[in-house]
Amino acid sequence: MIDCFVIGHNELDINRQKQLIRLSYGESSTTYKERHKFNLAQVEYQKKLYTPVQFFNEFHNEKKDYTKSLDVFNESFSLAVAYLGTYLRRKGLTIDYINYFNGEKEALALRLKNNEIRTIAITTTYYTFPYPIQEILKYIRKYSKNVKIIVGGPYIAASVRAMKEDEIQSFLKSLGADVYIYNAEGERALYETVCAIKNQSGLDSIANIYYDTGDKYKFTSSVREDNDLDKNFIDWQLFKERIGTNVNLRTSISCPYACSFCTFPQYAGRYRTTSLEIVERELDLLKSIPTVTGFCIIDDAINISADRFKQFLRMLIKKNYGFKWSSFLRCQHIDREIVELMKESGCQVVFCGIESGSQRILDNMNKNAKVEEYKKSLAILNEYGILSIASIIVGFPGETHETFYETYNFVEETMPTFFQERLWAYDHQAAIHSKKTEYELKGSNYDWSHATMNSETALHLGNKMFLEIKNSIHVTEYPIIFHLLNRGLSANEVKEFLGNYNDFLKRSIE
Template structure:
């Protein structure tokens, strides 16, 4: 059996201006499981390599796969569908499979396109393997849990509880030299140490897909993978992509001590909640190579934080950025503008609050309701969604109107937020000293993609730019 996994090209992304191009770790995990079971696999990362459809089709024609599986997020679904349709035209006998966050929650929408044969729902490693076996041994698709096809939805796939049972991601199938983090001139890779998040913020797609139960890999397995990345693949920077890397302080301390004991020489960054950090932990992390922490600020309005179930306070946000600054660890603040209930005044208060926090970098996203989240359901029921084109769900295009802000006004407020944050004289002086080349590239990206975006035509067919809000 031969399987081609495709990461489709993307349109705009909230990470584009930050100089982030990350490997498709989910596809790499699926490829590893397939290879472990004697399935021949290729990964086509059309996003990282900026491949056009003709180039993708050329590789597919040469490989001649039995299954073509594509992954998709909400803002990439239009490109994924376009790629799927083209793939079917090139490989007419291949089974076209789509999975990922968006298809998992919107499988009815996806199956309306006759060139998509199967949608996988939830975690894909075991599902794709079972699907491959069913095709190989001519078994009915109904024997595979966690899929949808035609008018059939099979029983849900159980979550993989023992993450240590998964092989290391098949990074040897990826163009590892194409990935970068924060415009840094180092060879990087991503990793996960856990799946799921018990906090369940209402806007989080990952928590909606992976559930509230936290499943964690063993520290020894994590350290083994880090050693492999550094010693065998020459990786210099690792980005931990867990929903919340620091959810267990004890485990992070154990991991940091293991990094030191094994003398693993690598820089790394991670995600964190503001209430799961303290000075002792940050000191341990820095000693073990941590250089960057990504934290969700979201809003300066406590009521807004409570509404999205953030389960933290303004004071904890302040404390987290203060101790990070004291320990000289680079911080990235993630902020959401334009939540229902936001006003001109509350948005400006949030922008000023972020300036006072003085993180190393800030990402000002516009509130975006993703399918599968409670936030999506709430905004759908209240008829707050004003944009029905999935390709605009990038966090840098306005989707919702607020109490007194139109879509155009929200876009202007976002551009103003980036301008007020990044063009402060004292900030520029500080960051040039710390991150000269990175800062220049970041500000250039902000200006090009946020503050003064170039006018361009949509580059996906209109039939893929429609969202079916009437689906159950």
């Protein structure tokens, strides 16, 4: 009997996503236009939508004679599955998992038919609507009415946090699970819940859960988990049979900065780092798995402390792992020495949260960055051939046509290899909301206006960047870059592919 079966991501079909967003927000909303024009870009060909990945598989894969279809979620192992699975195993429970629901759900059905599973934990890392979770629950219930279903993770935390009590009840009911874990982490709550179900004891004493009492979901109590990162490292050996080529790696939680558009640190808790000895131990474990060739560090920024970052890079070089790696980077805080070490240690591509090329907007964002520092850093990355992805936000409070063109010209001048422009999303939980009166903020999400711009205009300006920028290649789903490189495409081939995709997309919308 498996005590807990952990389920990774369920990616909804792109056409279904489009339909659901149209139903929820309406076709004329900026949300619909933002999500379905360039930023979650798909090209329409013969009445079918293609994401860059699907486009690669359909029109490039065969030509280049790659055997396996590319799929971003299938190819990088889910960290939520790895952390939860390791935690439960260390505490003596039995586990199984599927990393990617879409591709592996038959294995779950088989186990359910044989009545081999006691509880199921559903992760919700990337969801912004309930449908993928409901789809998983429906699937499970088709094969078992009795198995206990536990749902937790970012989607549950973010949704419950934003709701009033009566809304929470109907939300939890509409998903239909037995227990919900309401916490930024949740390993301990999951372990205790599985044990209680196994031992048929009550759930009342377990912190951070909502459980089904028949007529309503009862909340127990709220306690911060703050799991010790050094004790809670991943035992990659547990997953070695199905791990694939690329893994995500975490070396810290949260972020010490306070950008005014971002809510991440507020909910992820205090900034904590894993010791480098433990990171090294995880890398040693990964090195012993022959399929693994690369990793992507998902910390908000790996270089928050320059000293720790240098020690990390020197460790990679000394151990000579040979992994290709990528990460998010605060690129204003790098210098030539660091870039040399990054190159030598196998760094291929970095994602830089540039946000804007206007100092005024960076200051409004409380970004703690100087345009001049960005310029120097991007030049060094280019010089050493480390690919960069510059992420840009268009329309932040204070944005005018003038500040927008500062950003536009910044991208043309600094030539990051790739860029991604996103419409600012007005999140009422973010710090900027406290300046609502000063900036005359109205609306929410992607449908907003402020004193100097509205979301329609910002969307139009963002599109302009996509259509006109010459010195940097637009990218919508940046993980495709890591995966194509990991498949052995050269940097030039990746650039060529994305350039072709963009040309196709431009033609289809002109």
